Amino acid sequence: MGEVKKLKTRGEIESKYKWNVEKMYATDELWEEDFKRLQKIAPKLGEFKGKLNNGKALLEYLNRYVEVSNLYEYLAVYAHLRGDEDTANSKYQVIKDKISTYGAEYSAIVSFFVPEILKMEESQIKNLIDEEPGLKLYDFFLEQIMEKKPHVLSEEEEKLLAAxxxxxxxxxxxxxxxxxxxMTFPIIKDEDGNEVELTEGNYSVFIRSKNREVRKAAFEALFGTYERxxxxxxxxxxxxxxxxxxKSKTRNYNSALESSLKPDKIPVGVYHNVVNTINKNLTSLHRYVDIKKRLLGLDEIHMYDLYVSVIDDAEFNVEYEEGVELCEKALEPLGQEYLDIFREGIKEGWIDVYENKGKRGGAYSSGSYNSMPYVLLNYSNQVNDVSTLAHEMGHSIHSYYSRKTQPYIYADYVLFCAEVASTTNECLLMDYLIKNEKDKAKRLFLINQQLEGIRTTVFRQTMFAEFELLTHEKMEQGESLSSEELCRIYHDLNVKYFGESMVVDKGIDMEWSRIPHFYRDFYVYQYVTGFAAANSFSQIILNGTEGDVERYKGFLKAGGSDYPINILKDAGVDMTTPKPLEDTIRRFDELLDMLEKEISE
Structure with a gap:
Protein backbone atom coordinates (compact mmCIF):
# COMPACT_ATOMS: atom_id res chain seq x y z
CA MET A 1 0.00 0.00 0.00
CA GLY A 2 1.44 3.38 -1.04
CA GLU A 3 2.35 6.07 1.42
CA VAL A 4 -0.45 8.54 2.15
CA LYS A 5 0.41 11.95 0.70
CA LYS A 6 0.09 14.46 3.51
CA LEU A 7 -0.80 18.09 3.03
CA LYS A 8 2.20 20.33 3.55
CA THR A 9 2.36 22.81 6.40
CA ARG A 10 2.85 26.48 5.58
CA GLY A 11 6.52 26.25 6.49
CA GLU A 12 7.09 23.39 4.05
CA ILE A 13 5.96 25.41 1.01
CA GLU A 14 8.86 26.92 -0.97
CA SER A 15 9.02 30.71 -0.67
CA LYS A 16 8.82 31.18 -4.46
CA TYR A 17 5.29 29.76 -4.33
CA LYS A 18 4.13 32.10 -1.55
CA TRP A 19 2.86 35.63 -1.88
CA ASN A 20 5.19 38.34 -0.66
CA VAL A 21 3.08 39.79 2.15
CA GLU A 22 6.26 40.90 3.92
CA LYS A 23 6.46 43.65 1.31
CA MET A 24 3.48 45.24 3.08
CA TYR A 25 4.81 44.79 6.63
CA ALA A 26 8.18 43.21 7.32
CA THR A 27 7.01 42.46 10.88
CA ASP A 28 3.68 42.28 12.68
CA GLU A 29 4.96 44.96 15.07
CA LEU A 30 4.97 47.44 12.17
CA TRP A 31 1.33 46.53 11.50
CA GLU A 32 0.51 47.25 15.14
CA GLU A 33 2.22 50.65 14.90
CA ASP A 34 0.12 51.59 11.88
CA PHE A 35 -3.02 50.32 13.58
CA LYS A 36 -2.35 52.64 16.52
CA ARG A 37 -1.81 55.51 14.07
CA LEU A 38 -5.18 54.71 12.44
CA GLN A 39 -6.89 54.82 15.85
CA LYS A 40 -5.31 58.22 16.44
CA ILE A 41 -6.09 59.94 13.13
CA ALA A 42 -9.47 58.45 12.17
CA PRO A 43 -11.54 60.10 14.96
CA LYS A 44 -10.32 63.53 13.81
CA LEU A 45 -12.51 63.19 10.73
CA GLY A 46 -15.51 63.58 13.02
CA GLU A 47 -14.38 67.14 13.78
CA PHE A 48 -15.58 68.20 10.32
CA LYS A 49 -19.22 67.43 11.10
CA GLY A 50 -21.36 70.49 10.37
CA LYS A 51 -18.53 72.31 8.54
CA LEU A 52 -18.68 70.83 5.04
CA ASN A 53 -20.51 73.79 3.47
CA ASN A 54 -17.13 75.54 3.31
CA GLY A 55 -14.94 74.72 0.30
CA LYS A 56 -11.63 74.64 2.17
CA ALA A 57 -13.09 72.49 4.96
CA LEU A 58 -14.68 70.09 2.46
CA LEU A 59 -11.38 69.70 0.58
CA GLU A 60 -9.44 69.14 3.80
CA TYR A 61 -11.97 66.52 4.93
CA LEU A 62 -11.82 64.65 1.61
CA ASN A 63 -8.02 64.67 1.52
CA ARG A 64 -7.85 63.36 5.09
CA TYR A 65 -10.59 60.81 4.36
CA VAL A 66 -8.47 59.45 1.47
CA GLU A 67 -5.42 59.21 3.76
CA VAL A 68 -7.30 57.42 6.54
CA SER A 69 -9.29 55.08 4.28
CA ASN A 70 -6.12 54.17 2.43
CA LEU A 71 -4.42 53.25 5.70
CA TYR A 72 -7.46 51.30 6.94
CA GLU A 73 -7.66 49.24 3.74
CA TYR A 74 -3.91 48.56 3.77
CA LEU A 75 -4.15 47.24 7.32
CA ALA A 76 -7.25 45.18 6.51
CA VAL A 77 -5.69 43.58 3.42
CA TYR A 78 -2.56 42.51 5.32
CA ALA A 79 -4.69 41.02 8.10
CA HIS A 80 -6.94 39.00 5.81
CA LEU A 81 -4.04 37.75 3.66
CA ARG A 82 -2.18 36.55 6.73
CA GLY A 83 -5.34 35.05 8.17
CA ASP A 84 -6.16 33.16 4.96
CA GLU A 85 -2.71 31.65 4.42
CA ASP A 86 -3.16 29.64 7.63
CA THR A 87 -6.58 29.84 9.28
CA ALA A 88 -5.26 27.84 12.24
CA ASN A 89 -2.78 30.61 13.14
CA SER A 90 -4.61 32.30 16.02
CA LYS A 91 -2.34 35.35 15.99
CA TYR A 92 -3.59 36.40 12.57
CA GLN A 93 -7.19 35.60 13.36
CA VAL A 94 -6.85 38.07 16.25
CA ILE A 95 -5.58 40.90 14.03
CA LYS A 96 -8.30 40.12 11.47
CA ASP A 97 -10.91 40.51 14.20
CA LYS A 98 -9.20 43.65 15.47
CA ILE A 99 -9.27 45.50 12.14
CA SER A 100 -12.75 44.20 11.34
CA THR A 101 -14.10 45.51 14.64
CA TYR A 102 -12.43 48.86 14.07
CA GLY A 103 -13.95 48.97 10.59
CA ALA A 104 -17.42 49.27 12.13
CA GLU A 105 -16.15 52.05 14.40
CA TYR A 106 -14.58 53.87 11.44
CA SER A 107 -17.84 53.63 9.47
CA ALA A 108 -19.64 55.28 12.37
CA ILE A 109 -17.06 58.11 12.48
CA VAL A 110 -17.59 59.04 8.81
CA SER A 111 -21.33 58.28 8.66
CA PHE A 112 -22.21 62.00 8.86
CA PHE A 113 -20.54 62.81 5.53
CA VAL A 114 -23.08 61.63 2.91
CA PRO A 115 -26.17 62.97 4.75
CA GLU A 116 -24.45 66.35 5.18
CA ILE A 117 -23.56 66.54 1.48
CA LEU A 118 -27.12 65.59 0.54
CA LYS A 119 -28.52 68.47 2.58
CA MET A 120 -26.88 70.85 0.10
CA GLU A 121 -28.27 71.86 -3.27
CA GLU A 122 -26.45 70.82 -6.44
CA SER A 123 -25.76 74.49 -7.23
CA GLN A 124 -24.12 74.89 -3.83
CA ILE A 125 -21.77 71.98 -4.50
CA LYS A 126 -20.86 73.46 -7.90
CA ASN A 127 -20.09 76.81 -6.28
CA LEU A 128 -17.81 75.15 -3.72
CA ILE A 129 -15.93 73.39 -6.53
CA ASP A 130 -15.59 76.65 -8.47
CA GLU A 131 -14.28 78.45 -5.37
CA GLU A 132 -11.83 75.72 -4.34
CA PRO A 133 -9.84 74.33 -7.35
CA GLY A 134 -8.62 71.31 -5.36
CA LEU A 135 -12.21 70.03 -5.22
CA LYS A 136 -12.24 69.44 -9.01
CA LEU A 137 -10.60 66.07 -8.32
CA TYR A 138 -13.70 65.09 -6.33
CA ASP A 139 -16.27 66.43 -8.82
CA PHE A 140 -17.46 63.01 -10.08
CA PHE A 141 -17.28 61.54 -6.57
CA LEU A 142 -19.63 64.27 -5.29
CA GLU A 143 -21.83 63.95 -8.39
CA GLN A 144 -22.40 60.26 -7.62
CA ILE A 145 -23.50 61.16 -4.09
CA MET A 146 -25.85 63.88 -5.34
CA GLU A 147 -27.46 61.37 -7.73
CA LYS A 148 -28.92 59.74 -4.60
CA LYS A 149 -30.60 62.95 -3.44
CA PRO A 150 -34.10 62.24 -4.86
CA HIS A 151 -34.00 58.86 -3.11
CA VAL A 152 -32.78 59.90 0.32
CA LEU A 153 -35.38 60.52 3.01
CA SER A 154 -35.46 62.91 5.93
CA GLU A 155 -33.08 62.26 8.82
CA GLU A 156 -35.87 60.80 10.96
CA GLU A 157 -37.13 58.57 8.16
CA GLU A 158 -33.59 57.34 7.45
CA LYS A 159 -33.18 56.51 11.13
CA LEU A 160 -36.43 54.58 11.05
CA LEU A 161 -35.35 52.56 7.99
CA ALA A 162 -31.98 51.86 9.58
CA ALA A 163 -33.72 50.69 12.75
CA MET A 183 -33.02 20.94 5.91
CA THR A 184 -31.67 17.40 5.52
CA PHE A 185 -31.74 15.21 2.43
CA PRO A 186 -32.37 11.48 1.93
CA ILE A 187 -29.89 8.64 1.55
CA ILE A 188 -29.12 7.69 -2.06
CA LYS A 189 -26.78 5.13 -3.64
CA ASP A 190 -23.56 6.27 -5.34
CA GLU A 191 -22.00 4.73 -8.46
CA ASP A 192 -20.55 1.86 -6.42
CA GLY A 193 -23.87 1.06 -4.77
CA ASN A 194 -22.85 2.58 -1.42
CA GLU A 195 -25.46 4.42 0.62
CA VAL A 196 -24.57 8.10 0.92
CA GLU A 197 -26.43 10.98 2.53
CA LEU A 198 -27.23 13.60 -0.10
CA THR A 199 -26.12 17.16 0.70
CA GLU A 200 -26.12 20.46 -1.18
CA GLY A 201 -22.35 20.01 -1.46
CA ASN A 202 -22.25 16.52 -2.99
CA TYR A 203 -25.33 17.06 -5.18
CA SER A 204 -23.10 18.78 -7.76
CA VAL A 205 -21.03 15.57 -7.96
CA PHE A 206 -23.98 13.20 -8.26
CA ILE A 207 -25.84 15.29 -10.87
CA ARG A 208 -22.75 14.89 -13.12
CA SER A 209 -22.55 11.13 -12.64
CA LYS A 210 -22.19 8.95 -15.74
CA ASN A 211 -24.66 6.57 -14.06
CA ARG A 212 -28.08 7.88 -15.02
CA GLU A 213 -29.84 6.24 -12.06
CA VAL A 214 -27.49 8.03 -9.65
CA ARG A 215 -28.13 11.50 -11.10
CA LYS A 216 -31.88 10.83 -11.33
CA ALA A 217 -31.98 9.72 -7.69
CA ALA A 218 -30.01 12.79 -6.60
CA PHE A 219 -32.28 15.09 -8.61
CA GLU A 220 -35.49 13.63 -7.23
CA ALA A 221 -34.19 13.48 -3.66
CA LEU A 222 -32.98 17.10 -3.68
CA PHE A 223 -36.03 18.71 -5.23
CA GLY A 224 -38.41 16.35 -3.43
CA THR A 225 -36.99 17.68 -0.17
CA TYR A 226 -37.43 21.30 -1.26
CA GLU A 227 -41.00 20.52 -2.29
CA ARG A 228 -41.79 19.43 1.28
CA LYS A 247 -37.80 50.06 0.05
CA SER A 248 -37.88 51.02 -3.64
CA LYS A 249 -41.24 52.78 -3.26
CA THR A 250 -40.17 54.45 -0.03
CA ARG A 251 -37.09 55.82 -1.81
CA ASN A 252 -39.15 57.14 -4.72
CA TYR A 253 -38.04 54.78 -7.47
CA ASN A 254 -40.39 53.88 -10.29
CA SER A 255 -39.82 50.16 -9.77
CA ALA A 256 -37.78 47.66 -7.80
CA LEU A 257 -35.68 47.08 -10.92
CA GLU A 258 -34.86 50.78 -11.23
CA SER A 259 -33.86 50.96 -7.56
CA SER A 260 -31.33 48.19 -8.15
CA LEU A 261 -29.80 49.56 -11.35
CA LYS A 262 -30.02 53.35 -11.02
CA PRO A 263 -27.34 53.82 -8.30
CA ASP A 264 -24.74 52.79 -10.93
CA LYS A 265 -26.65 54.71 -13.63
CA ILE A 266 -27.43 51.52 -15.54
CA PRO A 267 -30.59 52.01 -17.64
CA VAL A 268 -33.36 49.50 -16.94
CA GLY A 269 -33.27 48.86 -20.68
CA VAL A 270 -29.97 47.00 -20.19
CA TYR A 271 -31.75 44.38 -18.08
CA HIS A 272 -34.61 44.03 -20.58
CA ASN A 273 -32.06 43.83 -23.41
CA VAL A 274 -30.44 40.80 -21.72
CA VAL A 275 -33.74 38.94 -21.38
CA ASN A 276 -35.08 39.89 -24.82
CA THR A 277 -31.87 39.14 -26.74
CA ILE A 278 -31.41 35.71 -25.16
CA ASN A 279 -35.09 34.92 -25.74
CA LYS A 280 -34.63 35.67 -29.45
CA ASN A 281 -31.71 33.25 -29.62
CA LEU A 282 -33.03 30.25 -27.67
CA THR A 283 -32.81 28.07 -30.78
CA SER A 284 -29.06 27.82 -30.04
CA LEU A 285 -29.81 26.32 -26.62
CA HIS A 286 -32.41 24.01 -28.18
CA ARG A 287 -29.74 22.82 -30.63
CA TYR A 288 -27.39 22.19 -27.70
CA VAL A 289 -30.07 20.02 -26.03
CA ASP A 290 -30.62 18.06 -29.26
CA ILE A 291 -26.88 17.43 -29.66
CA LYS A 292 -26.51 16.39 -26.04
CA LYS A 293 -29.45 14.00 -26.32
CA ARG A 294 -27.91 12.40 -29.41
CA LEU A 295 -24.38 12.13 -27.99
CA LEU A 296 -25.68 10.60 -24.75
CA GLY A 297 -27.67 8.09 -26.80
CA LEU A 298 -30.95 8.89 -25.03
CA ASP A 299 -34.50 8.29 -26.23
CA GLU A 300 -35.57 11.09 -23.87
CA ILE A 301 -33.43 13.80 -22.33
CA HIS A 302 -34.47 14.90 -18.84
CA MET A 303 -33.46 17.85 -16.67
CA TYR A 304 -31.18 15.57 -14.63
CA ASP A 305 -29.17 14.83 -17.81
CA LEU A 306 -28.11 18.44 -18.30
CA TYR A 307 -24.92 18.39 -16.25
CA VAL A 308 -23.42 15.05 -17.27
CA SER A 309 -20.56 15.56 -19.72
CA VAL A 310 -20.97 14.24 -23.25
CA ILE A 311 -17.19 14.01 -23.32
CA ASP A 312 -15.05 11.64 -21.26
CA ASP A 313 -12.83 13.45 -18.77
CA ALA A 314 -9.38 14.02 -20.25
CA GLU A 315 -6.27 13.52 -18.15
CA PHE A 316 -4.45 16.82 -17.66
CA ASN A 317 -1.35 17.31 -15.56
CA VAL A 318 -0.28 20.93 -15.96
CA GLU A 319 2.53 21.90 -13.60
CA TYR A 320 2.34 25.46 -12.32
CA GLU A 321 5.26 26.70 -14.42
CA GLU A 322 3.65 25.20 -17.52
CA GLY A 323 0.36 26.85 -16.57
CA VAL A 324 2.13 30.22 -16.35
CA GLU A 325 3.62 29.68 -19.83
CA LEU A 326 0.22 28.77 -21.28
CA CYS A 327 -1.27 31.96 -19.83
CA GLU A 328 1.55 34.05 -21.25
CA LYS A 329 1.04 32.60 -24.74
CA ALA A 330 -2.73 33.05 -24.55
CA LEU A 331 -2.39 36.67 -23.38
CA GLU A 332 0.15 37.67 -26.06
CA PRO A 333 -2.54 39.50 -28.11
CA LEU A 334 -2.83 42.00 -25.22
CA GLY A 335 0.66 43.27 -26.03
CA GLN A 336 4.09 43.46 -24.44
CA GLU A 337 3.15 45.88 -21.66
CA TYR A 338 0.38 43.59 -20.38
CA LEU A 339 2.69 40.56 -20.54
CA ASP A 340 5.40 42.45 -18.65
CA ILE A 341 2.93 43.21 -15.85
CA PHE A 342 1.82 39.56 -15.78
CA ARG A 343 5.46 38.41 -15.51
CA GLU A 344 6.15 41.02 -12.84
CA GLY A 345 3.30 39.53 -10.82
CA ILE A 346 4.76 36.04 -11.09
CA LYS A 347 8.28 37.21 -10.24
CA GLU A 348 7.45 39.70 -7.46
CA GLY A 349 5.29 37.39 -5.36
CA TRP A 350 1.72 38.38 -6.14
CA ILE A 351 0.58 34.75 -6.03
CA ASP A 352 0.17 32.21 -3.24
CA VAL A 353 0.15 29.08 -5.37
CA TYR A 354 -0.33 25.79 -3.52
CA GLU A 355 -2.65 24.44 -0.88
CA ASN A 356 -1.20 24.04 2.60
CA LYS A 357 -2.62 22.84 5.88
CA GLY A 358 -5.02 25.43 7.23
CA LYS A 359 -5.07 27.57 4.07
CA ARG A 360 -8.37 29.00 2.92
CA GLY A 361 -9.87 27.18 -0.05
CA GLY A 362 -10.87 28.63 -3.40
CA ALA A 363 -9.25 31.54 -5.19
CA TYR A 364 -9.43 35.33 -5.19
CA SER A 365 -7.64 38.54 -6.11
CA SER A 366 -6.97 41.09 -3.39
CA GLY A 367 -4.76 44.05 -2.53
CA SER A 368 -5.12 47.71 -1.61
CA TYR A 369 -4.36 50.97 -3.39
CA ASN A 370 -0.82 51.19 -1.98
CA SER A 371 0.04 47.49 -2.09
CA MET A 372 0.74 45.25 -5.03
CA PRO A 373 -2.11 42.92 -6.07
CA TYR A 374 -2.31 39.55 -4.34
CA VAL A 375 -3.77 36.32 -5.71
CA LEU A 376 -4.79 33.29 -3.66
CA LEU A 377 -4.78 29.97 -5.52
CA ASN A 378 -4.95 26.32 -4.51
CA TYR A 379 -3.22 25.02 -7.62
CA SER A 380 -3.51 21.25 -8.22
CA ASN A 381 -2.17 20.80 -11.78
CA GLN A 382 -5.57 20.63 -13.51
CA VAL A 383 -6.51 22.61 -16.60
CA ASN A 384 -9.16 24.42 -14.52
CA ASP A 385 -6.33 25.70 -12.30
CA VAL A 386 -4.71 27.31 -15.35
CA SER A 387 -8.05 28.97 -16.12
CA THR A 388 -8.28 30.17 -12.52
CA LEU A 389 -4.76 31.61 -12.74
CA ALA A 390 -5.69 33.54 -15.90
CA HIS A 391 -8.97 34.69 -14.29
CA GLU A 392 -7.49 35.95 -11.02
CA MET A 393 -4.56 37.63 -12.77
CA GLY A 394 -7.16 39.36 -14.96
CA HIS A 395 -8.66 40.85 -11.80
CA SER A 396 -5.25 41.76 -10.43
CA ILE A 397 -3.93 43.42 -13.58
CA HIS A 398 -7.22 45.32 -13.88
CA SER A 399 -6.61 46.60 -10.34
CA TYR A 400 -2.93 47.25 -11.11
CA TYR A 401 -3.81 49.45 -14.08
CA SER A 402 -6.62 51.31 -12.32
CA ARG A 403 -4.51 52.00 -9.21
CA LYS A 404 -1.58 53.21 -11.29
CA THR A 405 -3.81 55.47 -13.39
CA GLN A 406 -6.57 56.71 -11.09
CA PRO A 407 -6.45 58.58 -7.78
CA TYR A 408 -7.56 56.57 -4.76
CA ILE A 409 -11.11 57.89 -4.93
CA TYR A 410 -11.68 56.38 -8.42
CA ALA A 411 -9.44 53.30 -8.31
CA ASP A 412 -12.17 50.76 -7.49
CA TYR A 413 -14.57 49.49 -10.15
CA VAL A 414 -18.20 48.50 -9.56
CA LEU A 415 -19.64 45.00 -9.77
CA PHE A 416 -21.02 45.54 -13.30
CA CYS A 417 -17.41 45.78 -14.54
CA ALA A 418 -15.71 43.59 -11.92
CA GLU A 419 -15.78 40.25 -13.76
CA VAL A 420 -15.10 41.55 -17.26
CA ALA A 421 -11.29 41.66 -17.28
CA SER A 422 -10.96 38.31 -15.53
CA THR A 423 -13.40 36.58 -17.89
CA THR A 424 -11.74 38.20 -20.92
CA ASN A 425 -8.53 36.44 -19.88
CA GLU A 426 -10.40 33.15 -19.54
CA CYS A 427 -11.89 33.54 -23.03
CA LEU A 428 -8.44 34.27 -24.49
CA LEU A 429 -6.99 31.24 -22.71
CA MET A 430 -9.75 28.87 -23.86
CA ASP A 431 -9.43 30.12 -27.44
CA TYR A 432 -5.67 29.47 -27.33
CA LEU A 433 -5.99 26.04 -25.73
CA ILE A 434 -8.66 24.84 -28.16
CA LYS A 435 -6.71 26.06 -31.20
CA ASN A 436 -3.40 24.56 -30.05
CA GLU A 437 -4.37 21.30 -28.34
CA LYS A 438 -3.25 18.34 -30.50
CA ASP A 439 -4.85 15.58 -28.42
CA LYS A 440 -8.41 15.06 -29.69
CA ALA A 441 -9.82 13.91 -26.33
CA LYS A 442 -8.40 16.97 -24.59
CA ARG A 443 -9.62 19.30 -27.33
CA LEU A 444 -13.14 17.87 -27.07
CA PHE A 445 -12.99 18.30 -23.31
CA LEU A 446 -11.98 21.97 -23.68
CA ILE A 447 -14.71 22.69 -26.25
CA ASN A 448 -17.29 21.12 -23.96
CA GLN A 449 -15.96 23.10 -20.99
CA GLN A 450 -16.53 26.42 -22.76
CA LEU A 451 -19.94 25.32 -24.03
CA GLU A 452 -20.99 24.47 -20.47
CA GLY A 453 -19.60 27.78 -19.25
CA ILE A 454 -21.80 29.72 -21.69
CA ARG A 455 -24.85 27.52 -21.03
CA THR A 456 -24.67 27.95 -17.27
CA THR A 457 -23.50 31.57 -17.18
CA VAL A 458 -25.46 33.11 -20.03
CA PHE A 459 -28.58 31.00 -20.67
CA ARG A 460 -29.21 29.77 -17.13
CA GLN A 461 -28.55 33.09 -15.41
CA THR A 462 -30.77 34.88 -17.93
CA MET A 463 -33.57 32.45 -17.10
CA PHE A 464 -33.03 33.30 -13.43
CA ALA A 465 -33.09 37.01 -14.30
CA GLU A 466 -36.34 36.60 -16.23
CA PHE A 467 -37.91 34.71 -13.32
CA GLU A 468 -36.92 37.53 -10.95
CA LEU A 469 -38.34 40.15 -13.29
CA LEU A 470 -41.66 38.33 -13.74
CA THR A 471 -42.18 37.71 -10.03
CA HIS A 472 -41.27 41.27 -9.04
CA GLU A 473 -43.57 42.76 -11.69
CA LYS A 474 -46.48 40.55 -10.65
CA MET A 475 -46.07 41.53 -7.01
CA GLU A 476 -45.69 45.21 -7.89
CA GLN A 477 -49.04 44.90 -9.67
CA GLY A 478 -50.59 43.61 -6.45
CA GLU A 479 -50.64 39.88 -7.22
CA SER A 480 -50.01 37.32 -4.48
CA LEU A 481 -47.70 34.50 -5.49
CA SER A 482 -48.30 31.08 -3.96
CA SER A 483 -45.75 28.28 -4.12
CA GLU A 484 -47.87 26.71 -6.88
CA GLU A 485 -47.78 29.91 -8.94
CA LEU A 486 -44.01 30.29 -8.48
CA CYS A 487 -43.55 26.69 -9.62
CA ARG A 488 -45.78 27.27 -12.66
CA ILE A 489 -43.82 30.36 -13.73
CA TYR A 490 -40.53 28.52 -13.31
CA HIS A 491 -41.80 25.42 -15.14
CA ASP A 492 -42.95 27.49 -18.13
CA LEU A 493 -39.57 29.23 -18.31
CA ASN A 494 -37.78 25.87 -18.42
CA VAL A 495 -40.06 24.67 -21.21
CA LYS A 496 -39.32 27.84 -23.20
CA TYR A 497 -35.56 27.86 -22.60
CA PHE A 498 -34.80 24.17 -23.19
CA GLY A 499 -37.21 23.48 -26.05
CA GLU A 500 -39.36 20.60 -27.25
CA SER A 501 -36.70 17.90 -26.93
CA MET A 502 -36.33 18.36 -23.17
CA VAL A 503 -38.59 16.50 -20.75
CA VAL A 504 -39.16 19.18 -18.12
CA ASP A 505 -39.45 17.02 -15.01
CA LYS A 506 -41.73 18.20 -12.22
CA GLY A 507 -38.80 18.37 -9.80
CA ILE A 508 -37.21 21.29 -11.65
CA ASP A 509 -40.28 23.40 -10.85
CA MET A 510 -38.78 23.80 -7.35
CA GLU A 511 -35.33 24.97 -8.47
CA TRP A 512 -36.19 28.63 -7.79
CA SER A 513 -36.47 27.73 -4.10
CA ARG A 514 -32.76 26.89 -3.67
CA ILE A 515 -31.14 29.90 -5.38
CA PRO A 516 -29.58 32.15 -2.69
CA HIS A 517 -28.85 34.89 -5.25
CA PHE A 518 -32.58 35.58 -5.46
CA TYR A 519 -32.26 37.26 -2.06
CA ARG A 520 -29.95 39.85 -3.68
CA ASP A 521 -32.50 41.44 -5.99
CA PHE A 522 -31.58 41.75 -9.67
CA TYR A 523 -28.03 40.54 -9.10
CA VAL A 524 -27.68 37.54 -11.41
CA TYR A 525 -28.09 39.43 -14.71
CA GLN A 526 -24.59 40.84 -14.14
CA TYR A 527 -23.12 37.37 -14.67
CA VAL A 528 -24.60 37.53 -18.16
CA THR A 529 -23.51 41.08 -18.98
CA GLY A 530 -20.04 40.42 -17.58
CA PHE A 531 -19.55 37.30 -19.70
CA ALA A 532 -20.98 38.95 -22.83
CA ALA A 533 -18.73 42.00 -22.46
CA ALA A 534 -15.71 39.75 -21.88
CA ASN A 535 -16.47 37.57 -24.89
CA SER A 536 -16.80 40.68 -27.08
CA PHE A 537 -13.54 42.09 -25.77
CA SER A 538 -11.73 38.81 -26.40
CA GLN A 539 -12.93 38.79 -30.03
CA ILE A 540 -11.92 42.44 -30.45
CA ILE A 541 -8.47 41.68 -28.99
CA LEU A 542 -7.97 38.61 -31.21
CA ASN A 543 -9.30 40.10 -34.44
CA GLY A 544 -8.85 43.84 -34.03
CA THR A 545 -6.02 46.33 -34.31
CA GLU A 546 -3.44 47.63 -31.85
CA GLY A 547 -5.76 50.60 -31.35
CA ASP A 548 -8.54 48.23 -30.23
CA VAL A 549 -6.21 46.67 -27.64
CA GLU A 550 -5.31 50.14 -26.37
CA ARG A 551 -9.02 50.96 -26.01
CA TYR A 552 -9.46 47.78 -23.97
CA LYS A 553 -6.54 48.80 -21.76
CA GLY A 554 -8.33 52.14 -21.37
CA PHE A 555 -11.15 50.15 -19.75
CA LEU A 556 -8.62 48.54 -17.38
CA LYS A 557 -7.22 51.95 -16.48
CA ALA A 558 -10.57 53.66 -15.97
CA GLY A 559 -11.36 52.16 -12.55
CA GLY A 560 -14.49 53.90 -11.30
CA SER A 561 -13.81 57.27 -12.94
CA ASP A 562 -17.10 57.15 -14.88
CA TYR A 563 -20.33 55.18 -14.87
CA PRO A 564 -19.82 51.53 -15.93
CA ILE A 565 -21.92 51.71 -19.10
CA ASN A 566 -19.81 54.65 -20.32
CA ILE A 567 -16.50 52.98 -19.44
CA LEU A 568 -17.38 49.84 -21.40
CA LYS A 569 -18.76 51.81 -24.35
CA ASP A 570 -15.60 53.93 -24.59
CA ALA A 571 -13.61 50.68 -24.80
CA GLY A 572 -15.73 49.34 -27.63
CA VAL A 573 -18.52 47.32 -25.99
CA ASP A 574 -21.99 48.86 -25.71
CA MET A 575 -24.10 46.89 -23.25
CA THR A 576 -27.22 48.91 -24.10
CA THR A 577 -27.32 47.06 -27.46
CA PRO A 578 -27.89 43.37 -28.28
CA LYS A 579 -24.49 42.99 -30.03
CA PRO A 580 -22.35 41.73 -27.09
CA LEU A 581 -24.96 39.07 -26.28
CA GLU A 582 -25.34 38.15 -29.95
CA ASP A 583 -21.53 37.80 -30.15
CA THR A 584 -21.70 35.34 -27.25
CA ILE A 585 -24.44 33.30 -28.94
CA ARG A 586 -22.31 33.26 -32.09
CA ARG A 587 -19.40 31.84 -30.08
CA PHE A 588 -21.73 29.22 -28.58
CA ASP A 589 -22.82 28.20 -32.08
CA GLU A 590 -19.17 28.03 -33.24
CA LEU A 591 -18.35 25.72 -30.34
CA LEU A 592 -21.33 23.48 -31.18
CA ASP A 593 -20.05 23.29 -34.77
CA MET A 594 -16.58 22.35 -33.48
CA LEU A 595 -18.02 19.69 -31.18
CA GLU A 596 -20.05 18.04 -33.95
CA LYS A 597 -17.14 18.18 -36.40
CA GLU A 598 -14.64 16.71 -33.91
CA ILE A 599 -16.96 13.85 -32.98
CA SER A 600 -17.84 13.02 -36.59
CA GLU A 601 -14.16 12.77 -37.66
Missing part, protein backbone atom coordinates in the same frame (compact mmCIF):
# COMPACT_ATOMS: atom_id res chain seq x y z
CA UNK A 164 -35.78 48.10 10.87
CA UNK A 165 -32.96 46.92 8.58
CA UNK A 166 -32.50 43.72 10.58
CA UNK A 167 -36.21 42.95 10.25
CA UNK A 168 -36.09 43.59 6.50
CA UNK A 169 -33.23 41.13 6.09
CA UNK A 170 -35.18 38.40 7.94
CA UNK A 171 -36.36 36.53 4.79
CA UNK A 172 -32.78 35.98 3.60
CA UNK A 173 -31.73 34.89 7.10
CA UNK A 174 -34.68 32.50 7.38
CA UNK A 175 -33.87 31.02 3.95
CA UNK A 176 -30.23 30.54 4.98
CA UNK A 177 -31.12 28.91 8.28
CA UNK A 178 -33.70 26.60 6.71
CA UNK A 179 -31.49 25.43 3.81
CA UNK A 180 -28.14 25.33 5.63
CA UNK A 181 -29.10 24.14 9.10
CA UNK A 182 -32.56 22.61 9.28
CA UNK A 229 -40.85 22.96 2.39
CA UNK A 230 -42.32 24.77 -0.62
CA UNK A 231 -44.78 26.93 1.33
CA UNK A 232 -42.13 28.07 3.80
CA UNK A 233 -39.61 28.90 1.05
CA UNK A 234 -42.30 30.63 -1.04
CA UNK A 235 -43.13 32.80 1.96
CA UNK A 236 -39.48 33.76 2.51
CA UNK A 237 -39.03 34.43 -1.23
CA UNK A 238 -42.11 36.62 -1.61
CA UNK A 239 -41.41 38.39 1.71
CA UNK A 240 -37.97 39.29 0.38
CA UNK A 241 -39.64 40.77 -2.70
CA UNK A 242 -42.12 42.69 -0.56
CA UNK A 243 -39.30 44.21 1.45
CA UNK A 244 -37.39 45.23 -1.66
CA UNK A 245 -40.51 46.69 -3.29
CA UNK A 246 -41.30 48.55 -0.06
Missing amino acids: VSDCLSAPRNIFGMLTNAD FKNTVATSYTSSHKNFIF
